[in-house]
Amino acid sequence: MSLNHLNEQDLHYLASLVDTARCSTGESALNTHSRDQSRHRPVRPEVVIWPQSTEEVVAILTYANERRLPVTGWGSGSSLEGNPIPVCGGIVLSFGYMNKILSVRPDDFQIDVQPGVVYKEMNHELRHSGLFFPPDPGAGATIGGMIANNASGTRTVRYGSTKDYVQRLTVVLADGEVIELGNRASKSSSGYDLLHLFVGSEGMLGIVTEATLRLAPIQEEFAWAVATFSSVEAASRTVLDVMRSGINPAAIELLAPECIEVINRCKGFDLTVSPTLFVEMHGASTVHLSEAMDLLQVLCGDQGGIDFRPGLDRAERDRLIEARHSLGEMIRQVHKDQHRIVIDVAVPISAYPEMIAFAREAAGEAAGTTAYIFGHAGDGNIHLVVGAKPDDALAWQAIDRLNQRMVMKALEMDGTATGEHGVGIGKRKFMPAEHGHSLAWMKKVKTLFDPNGILNPGKMFPD
């Protein structure tokens, strides 16, 4: 399938579809939309268009499909696998102007939004409603990007991923056709589930222009604890015990000592530099939470925990959450001279201690690199941030091998090549190993919905 580059006539026509101010070939716009938060090679689009309505997206896609022009959706560029990098150039649709909350329906636990809404801002707007949108990837992600990636994060262990909160979508297909998927009832057995086909499809099957999201009630009581261990293995075994115990944490984050050191240094904490669990619990009563906290302390003690600080107040909790969310950025600051990648895999929870032990050993063998291990432990999700100087070819070979070993180990244990960062460019090569014969069916579905291959080309499937 060959795609075209844009000519003068294309640019002229596309500009006529929107206000001139919302169609740009300026250096700054092209550069901003050429890279995400990953190390993947930046590629500039040929034009950036900021649509303002479904109708504009329809007009743009109809034209692009006829002319075989690549079209890639863009949220905030906070992804980590090159997911929205327009590797074939063409058009980037940037959703910064489609960032409205259209309707809050508290009685139905639903909200209607445009794809450019930033989830943190949406939750801020919802703060007096007693409701929130739980998936919490940390970065400044937009709802459109979260749907494209099936994003998740710290609260997923209790509340689920983005896919669990998508109720209705308006999607513009490659040829400009608009379809509505789902409805507002809290359940349905009507028709094939095309809705979830679009969640996690990385903008390759259609462009979401409106979404109805489910919301969850904010639990009345919160509790936080920080538990410290003598080994990462002991901490990871404790995670397994907690998941078996029925404590049902709202977050259980594992941080290796190198992460704690960075948090202390960059955020002025004085945490013990040892393997650590951050545990958050949500509940309807303090009695219940205090029982759960007692049980948590016992479980940490059983695994030889060396320190346990329960009952942090909200201010301290917020500082720790913020620190955990900024960890990637802090690691960047500490190693300004390095590039880095985040290896993101997930395994069944019973395999988590083994995966963690494997990661430590494998990272230790990668000469010339620095490594940070942390993860959404309750989901069996591990992040290994590993970096080296950009021009250190040997170190980057070691990192490539490490990435390969981590993913293959996760797949061996019936896990997945990506827990939450998506496939994008970086995980394409692992798709045959993970999906086997079903990968060919993913390609057939892609061809069905986007026969000319204009939507986010160059992603998901190996060349």
Next chain:
Amino acid sequence: MSLNHLNEQDLHYLASLVDTARCSTGESALNTHSRDQSRHRPVRPEVVIWPQSTEEVVAILTYANERRLPVTGWGSGSSLEGNPIPVCGGIVLSFGYMNKILSVRPDDFQIDVQPGVVYKEMNHELRHSGLFFPPDPGAGATIGGMIANNASGTRTVRYGSTKDYVQRLTVVLADGEVIELGNRASKSSSGYDLLHLFVGSEGMLGIVTEATLRLAPIQEEFAWAVATFSSVEAASRTVLDVMRSGINPAAIELLAPECIEVINRCKGFDLTVSPTLFVEMHGASTVHLSEAMDLLQVLCGDQGGIDFRPGLDRAERDRLIEARHSLGEMIRQVHKDQHRIVIDVAVPISAYPEMIAFAREAAGEAAGTTAYIFGHAGDGNIHLVVGAKPDDALAWQAIDRLNQRMVMKALEMDGTATGEHGVGIGKRKFMPAEHGHSLAWMKKVKTLFDPNGILNPGKMFPD
């Protein structure tokens, strides 16, 4: 697409693929597999085969696809919309021998099963593990049937539908190709979500031969209450209040007075014959449940509740659950001379009181019929069981109109034509109204996966 009937050679070849005892053209086998629990016209298959392995299903489908023979999967025949009736004849694959629990993985909260496992028996096997499979349609449904239908039930308000518990599937496609979908990690952002495309597809895209299901921990404490109201509208408004309150019930079932009367008569209860809510709560502590129970009582009082019986013991609770689950069967017993249909729609919870009021009025206008209203109220799901003598043509015209009015009203309020019973034969005609343009895409997906249309033909799409 024309399908063939089986000839002698086909029967001979198919019999050679399995033990003779597991391939039957006997009257009794054909009759048993000609009807479900609905009023839809029975149609006998031409042969019933009980496969014992994925490999046998592969061999059968490979042959059937080459010969264009219809193939319909069969669980226990407990469906209510004619979902597995082999309307084009052909082969029924009956999963009674593929009913093994293959592996319980308590640490991962997972179980591997064959599709013929009956979910109640599976939960009975799990009883000492502290885990259970929450979707609870009530009837003797098999896991394969529940996946085909995205089944749900009394506990869905808190725990979700079958789709929320399907983790991995082995699927045999129409041409005999086997694909594996999903993995064992609790989350993933890898590839398109083909897994959920098969959940709720009514056996039309492929045949599930193995499933990994997620399990939920059994909560330590249970509480039950029965609340009685002076009007169905007051009861339904209370449901809305409960859903807003954060009580998070494990079940909230609405029963109109005619249902209570049947329960009293058939099960020896002495419940007040008034609109009633059965409410179940699950929690980690009795303190929490008792607080929730107090709040529930206040909410019922606010809507003019006339009686409130909290804190039923387990034996009484089990009897009430059993009675609720047998309601359909009891209605059948009470009206032995009638046929009946269950109109099953769901609406956003805020629209539930209006939907209930509409149902009562519309049912009252359907002359010559008897009507019973109940539902999984917390999901906005309403069941209207309406019956008449089989040969009362006028009454059946009224029932058809009532069904039409109920579905169109639900769709008007952004609900769905079927909350949990599936499309099957009975809801086909409403699919264009519900899905609009996306219905054509469902057909394209069907054609992609089953180009010869051999899998469960005659369902989901209107002629």
